[in-house]
Amino acid sequence: MKIVIQRVARASVTIGGEKVSEIGKGLMILVGVVEGDTSEDMEWLALKTANMRIFNDENGVMNRSVIDTDGEILAVSQFTLAASTKKGNRPSYIHAAGHELAIPLYDAFCNKLAELTGKPTKKGVFGADMQVELVNDGPVTIIVDSKLKS
Numbered sequence: 001m002k003i004v005i006q007r008v009a010r011a012s013v014t015i016g017g018e019k020v021s022e023i024g025k026g027l028m029i030l031v032g033v034v035e036g037d038t039s040e041d042m043e044w045l046a047l048k049t050a051n052m053r054i055f056n057d058e059n060g061v062m063n064r065s066v067i068d069t070d071g072e073i074l075a076v077s078q079f080t081l082a083a084s085t086k087k088g089n090r091p092s093y094i095h096a097a098g099h100e101l102a103i104p105l106y107d108a109f110c111n112k113l114a115e116l117t118g119k120p121t122k123k124g125v126f127g128a129d130m131q132v133e134l135v136n137d138g139p140v141t142i143i144v145d146s147k148l149k150s
Contacts, residue, residue, distance in 0.1 A: 001032065001045050001105065001145075001146045002081040002082070002144070002145045003029050003030060003031050003032070003049065004030040004142070004143050005028075005054070005143075006027065006029070006139070006142075007054050007055065007136065007141075008023070008025070008134045008135055008137055009024070009136075010024050010135050011132070013076060013122075013124040013130050013131070014130070014131040015129065015131070020124070021074055021122040022074075025071050025072065025137070026071030026073055027074070028073075028074045028132070029049065029075045030076055030081060031075050032080070032082050033079075033082075033096070033105045034096060035095050035096075035097055035101075037101065037105055039105070042109045045144060046113050047116065048144060050067055050116035051067065051116075052066075052142065054140050066117060070119075072122065073121045074121075074122040075110050075121055075124070076123070076124035077124060079093060080096075082095045082096035
């Protein structure tokens with residue numbers, strides 16, 4: 001699994017002109033599931049995300065997590081994170097997981113984050129054409145790949 005974590009002042013997802021999810025201060029996470037991902041990948045990423053210290057403490061040092069700051073989380077499925085750009089100029093998504101793997105792992109990731117943070121994880125709609133708006137705070141953007149954990 002690959003995720004892009006963005007520390008945000010606010011973020012939202014709109015589909016067909018209707019806002020379906022919205023958060024204030026917290027994390028906006030793009031979630032990509034690739035072939036071969038497992039629940040172990042999901043668990044590791046959720047734990048890493050919930051405890052990542054990218055929020056400022058009273059001294060302006062990034063030393064607090066989304067849990068410490070009582071922040072919100074918006075997670076959006078993003079198959080394009082599995083893009084291969086090795087050949088040509090058109091990305092290939094051949095390694096993106098199919099729905100039968102991607103949907104359960106995305107849902108489990110969101111549920112695990114909710115369990116770890118003690119508040120619901122807001123979501124986009126899997127497979128929908130979404131307009132995602134965010135105000136990146138910092139900016140702080142972190143890319144994490146579960147295959148690079150060891």
